[in-house]
Amino acid sequence: MMAYFLTDLAELTRHLGRTRQIWQHDARQDWFQTDATTPSPLVAGRPARSAKGFFFAEQEHVFEFDGRYFRETLPRPKPFALIGVSSCDLVALAYQDQFFADDPHYQARRQQGLLVGLECTTPCTHGFCPTVDAGPGARAGTADLVLHPLDDGWLLTATSTQGEDSLRGLSLAAASECAQQLRDKQLADCEQQFPDDHHIVEGARRLNAGEIAEDLWQHLGIQCLSCSGCTSLCPTCSCYGVQDQSSEQTISRRRFWDSCLYDGFQREASQHNPSADAGARVQRFWYHKFSDDFRQDFGRYGCVGCGRCEVTCPGVIGVHSVMKRICHE
Ligand code: SF4
Ligand code: SF4
Known part of the structure; x- marks a missing residue:
């Protein structure tokens, strides 16, 4: 260096x-x-x-198929x-x-x-x-x-x-x-x-200790408008969806940024949806950011403390708002 x-x-x-x-x-x-x-x-x-x-x-398109051959779209x-x-x-x-x-x-x-x-x-x-x-x-x-x-x-x-x-x-x-x-x-x-942010540390502790009442997630879910502002701006969000598009000659697969705050994000073909209500979706998002399970997989939390979700969320459930609510329960 x-x-x-x-x-x-x-x-x-x-x-x-x-x-x-x-x-x-x-x-x-x-x-x-x-x-x-x-x-x-x-x-x-x-x-x-x-x-x-x-x-x-x-x-972006991840591949094309012309009926005989797959074409790369790198x-x-x-x-x-x-x-x-x-x-x-x-x-x-x-x-x-x-x-x-x-x-x-x-x-x-x-x-x-x-x-x-x-x-x-x-x-x-x-x-x-x-x-x-x-x-x-x-x-x-x-x-x-x-x-x-x-x-x-x-x-x-x-x-x-x-x-x-x-x-x-x-x-x-x-x-x-x-x-x-x-x-x-x-x-x-x-x-x-930097201002005092003990609510982040304590909020993450409570989340991992399973000390958050189901009711709180439901209340937070009411405030989510499913706008995807948080997931689009969050620098660590990486979820995507895929969609096949066909024309006369080709089929191409497009992938696009998805959001775990959308109703249909986890909906399966059978219509079963593991996160059918907004509270479950908000809970899922915050587990992805502060769960120790992800820390084991990635060597760190899924949140880098940029504060963008707090700036953008129209429902006022960005990181500081959520963690303070968790701490004040
Ligand atoms: S920015 Fe707020 S309202 Fe929009 S999807 Fe995220 S949590 Fe929901
Ligand atoms: S503060 Fe954390 S959760 Fe919020 S946008 Fe930044 S990295 Fe994502």
């Missing part, structure tokens, strides 16, 4: 842009493709949408770099990498993507990444390059072989001990500024 001092971020963007498309997010808080020769300023923090859609497409993206991925979203991508480890469509995009993380120095609204070990500093093994803002430039750390290779040809000075110390101090200060 090599650390460098970078005076001008535009220099890095131009360098990476010679061989890749460049994506970043801005004050509108969404991702956009930028002209690497005249890059926009980088904005720290959580964009409205996470980076999952770059790899797990919102919808994506062939050009190399690209995502600049400014927040630490929580980097952890979420590492989670998705595990889920989609054997998925050729996800992997075809993932292998072309260079992840350039940007560490936060102030907490974002509703975020609680330190509580779930996802930030504010980038976690090991989640990025290729990591940026951290300094007073007079950037600390740039190459955290993977691909990241180190991507810097070849760029003239960079090694980072000083002072720069490293300033980074550590800024991250520690940032952690201190």
